[in-house]
Amino acid sequence: xxxxxxxxxxxxxxxxxxxxxxxxxxxxxxxxxxxxxxxxxxxxxxxxxxxxxxxxxxxxxxxxxxxxxxxxxxxxxxxxxxxxxxxxxxxxxxxxxxxxxxxxxxxxxxxxxxxxxxxxxxxxxxxxxxxxxxxxxxxxxxxxxxxxxxxxxxxxxxxxxxxxxxxxxxxxxxxxxxxxxxxxxxxxxxxxxxxxxxxxxxxxxxxxxxxxxxxxxxxxxxxxxxxxxxxxxxxxxxxxxxxxxxxxxxxxxxxxxxxxxxxxxxxxxxxxxxxxxxxxxxxxxxxxxxxxxxxxxxxxxxxxxxxxxxxxxxxxxxxxxxxxxxxxxxxxxxxxxxxxxxxxxxxxxxxxxxxxxxxxxxxxxxxxxxxxxxxxxxxxxxxxxxxxxxxxxxxxxxxxxxx
Numbered sequence: 001x002x003x004x005x006x007x008x009x010x011x012x013x014x015x016x017x018x019x020x021x022x023x024x025x026x027x028x029x030x031x032x033x034x035x036x037x038x039x040x041x042x043x044x045x046x047x048x049x050x051x052x053x054x055x056x057x058x059x060x061x062x063x064x065x066x067x068x069x070x071x072x073x074x075x076x077x078x079x080x081x082x083x084x085x086x087x088x089x090x091x092x093x094x095x096x097x098x099x100x101x102x103x104x105x106x107x108x109x110x111x112x113x114x115x116x117x118x119x120x121x122x123x124x125x126x127x128x129x130x131x132x133x134x135x136x137x138x139x140x141x142x143x144x145x146x147x148x149x150x151x152x153x154x155x156x157x158x159x160x161x162x163x164x165x166x167x168x169x170x171x172x173x174x175x176x177x178x179x180x181x182x183x184x185x186x187x188x189x190x191x192x193x194x195x196x197x198x199x200x201x202x203x204x205x206x207x208x209x210x211x212x213x214x215x216x217x218x219x220x221x222x223x224x225x226x227x228x229x230x231x232x233x234x235x236x237x238x239x240x241x242x243x244x245x246x247x248x249x250x251x252x253x254x255x256x257x258x259x260x261x262x263x264x265x266x267x268x269x270x271x272x273x274x275x276x277x278x279x280x281x282x283x284x285x286x287x288x289x290x291x292x293x294x295x296x297x298x299x300x301x302x303x304x305x306x307x308x309x310x311x312x313x314x315x316x317x318x319x320x321x322x323x324x325x326x327x328x329x330x331x332x333x334x335x336x337x338x339x340x341x342x343x344x345x346x347x348x349x350x351x352x353x354x355x356x357x358x359x360x361x362x363x364x365x366x367x368x369x370x371x372x373x374x375x376x377x378x379x380x381x382x383x384x385x386x387x388x389x390x391x392x393x394x395x396x397x398x399x400x401x402x403x
Contacts, residue, residue: 002310006303009294010310013283026279031319033272038323038376039330041265045368046331048258050361052251056222059243062120062184064089064215065224066231069239074210086214087114090198092205097156097173098147105143105157106193109201119217120182120195127151128180134200137176140190141183153178161206174204266375272319273379276312280387284308284394291394301392308388309381316380320373328369334362 002010068075068086090109095102115121115132125141128151132138137157139149149155159172176196184190202208218227224242231240244251284291291304330337338349338360350360 002306003303005299006307006310009307010314013287013307013311014314026275026282027315030272030275030279031315031322033275034269034316034319034376034380035323035326037265037268037272038320038372039327040268041262041372042324042327042364042369043331043334044261044265045258045372046327046362046364047334047360048254048261049363049365049368052254052258053363054361055250055254058185059247060221061123062118062186062189063243063246065218065221066216066227066240066242067213068216068231068235069213069241070210071237071239073237075212075214075235075238086216087117088198088212089114089215090201090205090207090212092201092207093160094204095158096143096147097158098149101147103143103147104192107157107201107204108193108195109198110195111198114198115195120184121180123183125183125185126180127182128178131179132195132197133179134197135174135176136179136197138180138182138195139178140193141181142187142190143192143194144178144181146191149178151178151181157204159204161204172204269376270379273316273376273383276315276380277383277387279315280308280312280384281390283311284387284391287391288394291391295394304394305388305392308391309384312384312388313377313381316384317377320376320380323376324369324373328364331362331364335359 064087088111092107092109094105094107096105110118110132112130112132115138116130120126121130121138128138137155144150147155154175154177156173156175159174161172182190182195196204198212202211216227216231218224221243224244228240228242294304295301341347342349
């Protein structure tokens with residue numbers, strides 16, 4: 001593809017010379033600009049991937065990965081090698097009554113053994129017992145702060161289901177003992193969700209066992225579409241939804257934001273790549289005499305075009321590789337960098353009380369790096385075509401006559 005002569009000329013043109021001082025400055029800035037553009041793009045994409053991964057982990061950590069609810073008939077369980085029998089559950093909305101405040105609450109009911117299997121009751125931020133007996137309740141950390149409730153306290157919960165008496169219907173109220181306090185990592189969930197015994201819940205809301213639904217948990221919740229399809233095959237007459245369905249608008253917004261950031265930061269690479277045009281144009285001007293000599297000894301216009309094209313291509317590719325190395329290293333050690341800046345300048349770059357994350361998340365995605373690298377190399381290759389074509393079109397006689 002490239003002859004030995006062309007290789008020698010390419011590397012000769014790439015070597016810095018004192019008389020090409022301004023050209024060297026342009027080449028250096030082109031290299032740094034492209035490298036920084038690629039590096040910054042990788043860092044931003046890695047941080048956004050990290051945020052998305054952390055968000056998914058928090059969501060699937062306390063929510064069921066998939067839920068199967070019956071329409072009008074009770075669920076009929078079918079054996080399948082990919083699924084264990086789902087955890088049976090039921091839910092309802094109620095109101096917590098306290099001396100200081102009144103708060104709406106979403107109650108989820110589980111059997112004692114099933115509650116002990118949940119991720120929410122098996123992490124280090126769960127305080128209290130997991131014995132979810134009748135008229136006992138597990139509440140979130142934020143709700144306990146809001147209502148000033150601690151483990152062992154009694155709370156009153158009012159159900160929207162009425163109790164029929166001789167004098168009419170009254171809203172049902174029952175007392176529950178707080179047996180534990182959990183922390184899911186998301187304040188909204190901690191404040192609005194509580195767990196009680198399944199049998200107690202069904203009695204409290206006047207529900208029957210036919211209304212029960214199943215919650216399913218998988219080893220790889222990110223591959224949720226595959227599992228949803230399998231569940232739809234297993235339960236064709238039931239309503240199936242997943243954590244991705246419940247948070248579709250949120251992740252769609254994150255995807256749009258990620259794509260917009262990619263486009264905006266790609267402009268850095270494009271602007272830096274246009275410096276290659278300037279550098280190659282000046283190089284063609286400085287090497288006009290050399291081009292004339294090469295053509296006079298029989299070097300074809302196509303070879304001249306290849307020589308100058310590969311000069312720009314090598315600058316762009318090497319800058320891209322430098323950017324990949326810089327961005328990957330920075331993304332890998334970004335938490336250490338954050339700590340260093342915070343400690344050195346005594347500033348908080350990533351307040352935990354705002355983002356609900358103790359560390360700056362970062363996830364290096366090889367597919368994103370490949371996409372960024374290809375975009376950079378293709379851009380630098382395209383901008384190298386014009387000056388290379390211009391060099392090939394130079395007239396041999398005119399170049400030697402005036403040089």
